[in-house]
Amino acid sequence: MDPLIEGYRKFRSEIWPAERARYEALAHWGQSPEAMVIACSDSRVDPQTVFGAVPGELFVVRNVAALVPPYGPDTGLHGTSAALEFGVKVLKVARLVVLGHRECGGVRALAYGPPAQARDFIASWVEIGKPALRAAGQAPEPRLDRIEAEVVRLSLANLITFPWIAESVHAGKLELQGFLFDIHTGVLLSVGTDGVTPIE
Numbered sequence: 430m431d432p433l434i435e436g437y438r439k440f441r442s443e444i445w446p447a448e449r450a451r452y453e454a455l456a457h458w459g460q461s462p463e464a465m466v467i468a469c470s471d472s473r474v475d476p477q478t479v480f481g482a483v484p485g486e487l488f489v490v491r492n493v494a495a496l497v498p499p500y501g502p503d504t505g506l507h508g509t510s511a512a513l514e515f516g517v518k519v520l521k522v523a524r525l526v527v528l529g530h531r532e533c534g535g536v537r538a539l540a541y542g543p544p545a546q547a548r549d550f551i552a553s554w555v556e557i558g559k560p561a562l563r564a565a566g567q568a569p570e571p572r573l574d575r576i577e578a579e580v581v582r583l584s585l586a587n588l589i590t591f592p593w594i595a596e597s598v599h600a601g602k603l604e605l606q607g608f609l610f611d612i613h614t615g616v617l618l619s620v621g622t623d624g625v626t627p628i629e
């Protein structure tokens with residue numbers, strides 16, 4: 430049995446009949462999500478599940494460790510920045526959310542190096558997070574939970590380096606928010622400049 434095809438059949442028989450009108454409207458009118466989420470690729474932290482969203486509500490880009498690189502247009506291949514450009518300039522989302530999480534393998538790779546069998550891309554990608562490593566402090570030893578919060582703060586800071594994001598934020602048209610999802614407890618934590626607070 431192919432679990433993906435089985436899942437698809439379940440979607441068609443159980444979800445599609447109830448959601449058909451929504452999909453048809455989205456296909457006809459196009460998408461106009463209110464929020465864009467930059468999340469980790471981790472299979473345990475699905476933004477649509479965590480935020481209780483339905484199709485059409487969230488424009489999502491996922492990558493290793495939910496990292497946003499600093500603005501730097503060149504001939505390189507910038508998947509996350511391309512998604513940001515579309516979300517902010519074309520879809521004109523009102524909120525940009527960075528969703529990090531506890532037990533993040535990407536943050537672990539940043540702190541301790543990538544897994545030995547995966548050396549082609551991860552090391553240079555998580556380099557983006559180096560300033561977060563410094564901000565979390567090294568003594569007596571780097572604490573992953575502190576680094577996870579600093580990575581979210583760094584991604585939020587890097588968002589502001591995109592001139593059209595800074596412009597929209599300053600014009601009051603775009604709000605930036607950082608969160609961490611705790612897989613152990615299912616609790617969402619708000620990441621502020623001076624601390625991490627559970628959402629009631």
Ligand SMILES: [Zn+2]
Pocket residue numbers: 469470471493494495530532533534535536
């Ligand atoms: Zn992760």
